[in-house]
Amino acid sequence: MLKEKIITNQLAPGTMLVERQLCEMLNSSRTPIREAIQQLSADGLVTSIPTVGSYVSEIRYEYVIQLYDVREYLEGLAAKLCAINITDSQIQALNRCWLNMNDDIRTKEYDKLFQEDSNFHQNIVNYSRNEILQTLYAPLSSQIFRITFLTEDRADGIVRSHDSHLKILQAITHHQAEEAENQMREHLRTSKMHHLKKMAPHLFGTTQNGAGQ
Secondary structure, eight states, X not given: OHHHHHHTTSSOTTOBOOHHHHHHHHTOOHHHHHHHHHHHHHTTSEEEEXXXXXXXXXXXXXXXXXXXXXXXXXXXXXXXXXXXXXXXXXXXXXXXXXXXXXXXXXXXXXXXXHXXXXXXXXXXXXXXXXXXXXXXXXXXXXXXXXXXXXXXXSSHHHHHHHHHHHHHHHHHHTTOHHHHXXXXXXXXXXXXXXXXXXXXXXXXXXXXXXXXX
């Protein structure tokens, strides 16, 4: 799937998307490829320039700042509403997600961990029961996952991220709305700084290390 190859950086930022090559790679005809490129362009994953062609969108430092500023507000609100509206069965599902991440860290299955991490955040948005929030969040999720794949060091940072996930989960489980919002926003501020340091460590005077999604 073309979208998956872009999100997981199998097709790196700046890669030109040549229809013939994509047809061979994905064993597909040109029409589905063209439609996919159009949709990915609308999602911000592909940049198309008339007479030049289409290429995988670059991830700019400024874009990460803007994305995480918006994400902090949306997911902070999602966590708050989730703590208010979540059902017992949804709490169990969210807890299973955290336990799966725990297992993935122990077995060092980091690709699975990234997916469970994404599921954890997406579930909180879904459980907020706010359809407008969900609609606003949808186009951001692919970019978030892509940035995580691009910058994650798959070591200490993921463990620290996992600990903050537990704090979010505990606040939601106990229906502590304000605490859930605060924990989520703190988690995302830390995550933003991690990604920025990974992209431009010389601006921070640090080595590449930090937190997960």
